[in-house]
Amino acid sequence: MFSKACHYAIRAVILIAKESREGNRMSLVEIADRTGSPQAFTAKVLQQLARLRILESSKGPGGGFDLPPEKAKKVKLSMVVKAIDGDAVYLGCGMGLPQCNPKQPCPLHDDFQKVRNELRLMLEGTDILTLSQALDDGRAVLKR
Amino acid sequence: MFSKACHYAIRAVILIAKESREGNRMSLVEIADRTGSPQAFTAKVLQQLARLRILESSKGPGGGFDLPPEKAKKVKLSMVVKAIDGDAVYLGCGMGLPQCNPKQPCPLHDDFQKVRNELRLMLEGTDILTLSQALDDGRAVLKR
DNA sequence: CTTATTTCGGATCATTTTGTCCTATATTTG
């Protein structure tokens, strides 16, 4: 469904948001460790998110990544997915036709679009702050 | 969502079913041509489907692939997808956790499972015969 | 100002997926 890069991105962003709520800024090393993601690869992914201003980064001692609650509330899962995987998930044809539209649809067009729309609505309706709160009392985990 | 191999498989199976309804058996060359898929690669994919008895193949002059209507009715899209891509689409975690279950869920678990379940139901409820009928009066296409 | 820390970014490598080529094998037809 999503690429590995996207998985790492989602996990990292949720963790960063959680720690930001407690005033902590996260270093790459800690993020990779607590999400069980490869460090250097995760660095690339976070770099990309930082460049797009989906999260904030700062260099130097005490630096790292953060995503303050007010912002985490506005950042939807869809934005993270789109930043890393592009919009193929929303727009691509179920059987890979380059131009699949209502005028020249593939045989699966309608059924597929219905499901994909559910996915889109879910991703657009889910913000990172809310997801990060699921971590609070151990209701959810990011590793293992 | 699905791999390219899976896209080729879906397109091929639908075309084969359509032609089978008219008593025709399809050669690999014709399948690749009419679905816009790479020939040799499609061969591998069809081989795999034939080995799993999802469609029928025969060698020699006049040979090729076919999928008679009674069988096409029983073959669901889910079977084709599973044969090529495995069941990661149904079982995988939305953020890639190796063990994401209701006891130790990822923060997205419930929302994601809901969407994925819709997808599963759609794939399991859609048979190849029906899809092939959408091709009949040009209501749908398999190429371009 | 120097040093230590931390992200940035380029280069490179590994793995997986996609795609091709060629030979073997089966089958129909003359």
Added chain:
DNA sequence: CAAATATAGGACAAAATGATCCGAAATAAG
């Protein structure tokens, strides 16, 4: 039986994705 046709399957090439390494740039602190 011989020849032609078609799938089966192995070996290999190319492209995309995943992952690592290392030096550059920025910044905080002594």
